[in-house]
Amino acid sequence: MADAGIADGTATRILQLLQEGPGLAGELAAELQLPSNRVSSYLHQLAKTGRVERAFFHGPDERSSVLWSLQVVHHE
Numbered sequence: 001m002a003d004a005g006i007a008d009g010t011a012t013r014i015l016q017l018l019q020e021g022p023g024l025a026g027e028l029a030a031e032l033q034l035p036s037n038r039v040s041s042y043l044h045q046l047a048k049t050g051r052v053e054r055a056f057f058h059g060p061d062e063r064s065s066v067l068w069s070l071q072v073v074h075h076e
Contacts, residue, residue, distance in 0.1 A: 010034070011042050015070070018052060022069035043068050 010032065017028055025043055029036035046052040055067045
């Protein structure tokens with residue numbers, strides 16, 4: 001996916017959903033009614049551009065998961 005590709009409506013909608021709070025790729029995919037691998041691809045591209053960040057954690061079933069959120073911007 002090229003950088004220009006993340007400027008489309010899907011990336012915008014992902015960013016809007018993350019404004020409501022952090023989420024898992026699967027949750028975002030369900031909300032957008034898209035395959036989770038497609039949403040995951042968008043999230044990775046958005047992370048490369050510094051718009052979102054990921055935090056790794058272990059869920060209740062001890063499986064590794066990734067929680068996605070908007071990148072925190074620090075003002076000096």
